[in-house]
Amino acid sequence: MPGVNDLSDIPLTTAVVDKDQLQQAAHLQEPLPSFHHGVIIVDFDPNMRLQDVLLAAVIARVYGNPDPFSEAKLETPAGGFDWDPAEADPIDHGGYTSSWHHKLHSRDEASHSGLTFHPEGAPGNFRCHYPQLDPDIWESCNRANSRTCWLRMKRPDSEGRIYGYDIHTNYEVAAPTGVSRYYTIDVATGVIYPDGFPKQALLFNGTYPGPRLEACWGDELVITVKNSLPNMGTQIHWHGIRQLFTNDMDGVAVTQCPIARGHTFQYKFRVLQYGSTWYHSHYSLQYSDGLCGPLVIHGPASANYDVEAEQTLMVSDWVRDSAFSEFHQEKTNEIAKANVKMDTFLLNGKAGMNAVGGPGNSPRDVEAYSVTRFTPGEKHRLRLINSGSGATFVVSIDDHEFTVIANDLVPIRPYTTDRLVIAVGQRFDVIVDGQRDRTGNYWLRAQPADGCNAFKKGVFNSTAGANTTYPLDTRVGIISYPSLRSLALPTSLSTTTDFSCLDAQSSMVPVVPWTIAREPLNPLSLSTFYNARQTVPDQTLGQSGNYSHWLLRLDPNIEHQIGKSMHSPFWLDFSNPTLLNLTGAAANPSYNIVYYPYRREGFIYMIIDSSLLPGTHPSQLGSQIVPNRGAHPMHWHGTDVVILGQSNERFDPVTSPGTWNYENPPRRDTVVVPGGGGYVAVAFRPDNPGVWLVHCHISWHASSGLALQMVIQGEEGVEGGI
Template identity: 30%
Template sequence: MRAPFLWSLLFAGGLAAPQAASSTSSASASACTGNTANDRSTWCDYDLQTDWYTEVPDTGVTVEYWFEVTNTTVSPDGIERIGLAVNGSIPGPTIEANWGDTVGYHSHFSLQAWEGVFGPIVIHGPASANYDEDMGPVMLSDWSHQTADALYTYAQTQGPPELDNALINGLNVYNNSGTITGSRWETTVTSGTSYRLRLVNTAIDTHFKFMIDNHTLTVIAMDFVPIEPYETEYVDISMGQRYDVVVTADQDEGDYWIRAIPQTACSANDNVDNIRAILRYDSSSTADPTTTAYSNMTNECVDEPYASLVPVLAQNPTSLVETDSSDMPVTIGVLNNLFKWYISAKTMAVEWGNPTTLSVYGGKTDWTDNDHVVELATANEWVYFVIETAQGVPHPFHLHGHDFWVLASGTGTYSDAVTLNTANPPRRDVATLPASGYVVIAFYTDNPGAW
């Protein structure tokens, strides 16, 4: 989905004067004509069946945001450490515009995103289920009391470290040697009202199960894509994924835990049973909830069931083209005594002073193994990739610049006997490669660039 009216600018501290996260031309967060609590499927002259790959509204609005990134002391769970704040906050301010879905912004230099340079983007538009109010983003983040840079050497020599905590919308508590520090994020609802929550997993190494005790979640979107609504007690959400859900305040008035439960099947967290926020029916209440989590869960790092992820706008990949790089085995290895992930027996070594896009612009064609470039020379065709691993560890992966279609996913070794789903398969930009398994994706080569 393209949003030509959204222009996000990010400056390092000292390069931009301190300003609020306001725009020079504000985007309206109010609903477009026809979009009401009783019918969220329309948006002015557009609706959920509009093919946003070929047609987008021309609003004539440019939204320009100015950010100041500062190196400062932060304590989102009451334990102080050095971090990077955007306009003084972690997560950073919400960017809002109109038409579309929910994504996030973050720094792409080194590990700055997990020092604090990240935040939500909300682009208002049609939805596949009705709701009364938009509660906004719910950001799920893991957190260490050391900086991400400080953990980098450990991760390369010992493997993924145990993280200290996790945050919901930038807050949580922590048991510091018997002293409880920090505070929890809270939100208040009105009985009988339905709310849209925009879940974003911004973690560096944590797969969450998200739930609100005693409440049913109706899932209406994944990543960029509105889907046919389905109900669930909890949502599996991997790093980088986004799900929009609707929840109705239909329980007895009281206080309820909101939970983001780290899945220890694929990561470690010191506060695993206490990543919580609070949903209150009475804003004057200060009591801790006494509710319990749903119990029919398996500790695992998987995507939501693909059979449930049905895009409203049907798109069928056709005439799939096999490339020299269609098979992409994922392995783990050691290079110069450092732990590395490999794709097709290569591990990328980024040259910060020589960006790939600049090299393409300069006409470079002699790519090395360190560059790890997959060239797709033909525009406007469907290509597919089989990504598989023998490692007993799941791993998320993301494609920039495109949605991809998930044609198959499973455990074991991929073979030609696997049936590919080409009839409106799930469409997204982040998927989980199963442990000792495979995933097959396809996408259309209509967005040239270095991705």
């Protein structure tokens, strides 16, 4: 046994200490240092007294090696410690005292390291680790025939109860406590050739898409972002992560200043949801130039599968020139040019047939595509993300069907379809059967949805006629079965015929149900917003003298009731975030604020209409405003919303609510507002304090002002502002 001050010969490991256990068990007289989400990271070195190491190790019950990706450091002997309460002695700990003892006994590492296991689909050295769960009592139950389960007790407790975490656990109320996972991301420029043309892109850690970040349900992510861009700030948004009580970690201009050139910023937040999502720059148009990557949170699933595909599938449209340059050219031209025209589209950064030498030239080989390998007879989980700038895609696999199990981090009851409509910012988790008699390769297709796209070679529209020549090839990826033909291009044919822009909302039934009150907490008329496009004079923009932008404005017929004008777009001062100026003289006087009283246990309704009010002429609105003719994928930060109603028909405040679904409606964070006079009606709980954005995820529209911000106060009875 080593001496009290001698740890040099003891193998050391890392672990995380839980603050609540430490505080209670040690009977500390002085408060501990600040904590984040109930976890204290304690760093001991071999020169510190053994009593100090022992105290933290015994109280936290954390021994052995937890997660190899965690940098939380509690240096403890690899065999762990044991103790005898009868031999406890007072120990002085420099400012506080404890009545704990320090008699050592060797213990088996496995029984005291917490529950550790490898989740399906994760890298080989990745482990989920739950240090508070004793592996003698708890087990991982997520297997090929039990994917709905995640963690459970091995046997009933003394009262015959078995606890656990599974697909039916309400993750907004309960989640297991994992560990802190540390990542470092460097934001820099680099030249890439995704479609054969060089582009000076913006990259995460030198790659496009950026590296896949992994976590387990209940983990805390600690991500250090370094800005190595030569002439721009940056900030990173963790798309769809609820950020419960961590609004300042949302990574947007209303919550933080941009990360300055040469500086770093550390994001720290807990992941209470699970599933597939992505992270991307939220600084102007940076993600359209390459700053995006997948984020996977391992957890249960609503249907069984055997294996997970080795890569997340990110489909996107792509512009070869700088997005900033293209944006300036398009938005300063005549009003008819409302969108930047894209050059091509990609799957995981590859263009396939749309690369140089594509249609009309020599066929590409398999290496020009993103390839996903299937095993005959096994069920494969795929994670699909639209990380593009403007186009909605209809995704399909020739001769295969999808079993859809999640949308936007919301587990849903499984349903089967041969196509998925994925708008910008949306995500789906699906299961695809690897059929036993399959060999060779099959095309994975991404067809731009009718009217919901814009390319330099034209606009995709499958209803234009039988002789329509598509401007680009829709074959973007390959599903490959092992065979002698695995290196050959597929010859499969598509049978998909429906390329409409709206998805199958009625099929998306959440596993954890919400029932929505038919009477909202806010006056319905005051929460009706209209989105339109506006051209205003601007003498700084050169010869055209006009600037085309989008706005999300209140119903002009009711503005006199609140004395506000909402005809201006939503602009941000990047150097002065709203979160720092909620009250007092420092608040931005140009903000148009509408206050709603609310109760956190209820729901707020919001209706977004894509048309002008009947009888309203643009001249009444102070500048040239035209009705919106395109669909808009609206993204809510800080909350999921339920889709009460979604229609291509005009919203009627009297008759429309009678057609809505109030019993467990579809729930997600990115919802399509139909164009050409349609609307969407959503509801959400105002229970996450902070400043949250609502914006169109077409990057050109968000950068043109198609957004609003919600300020949700943290106290009961305090009004919230939009």
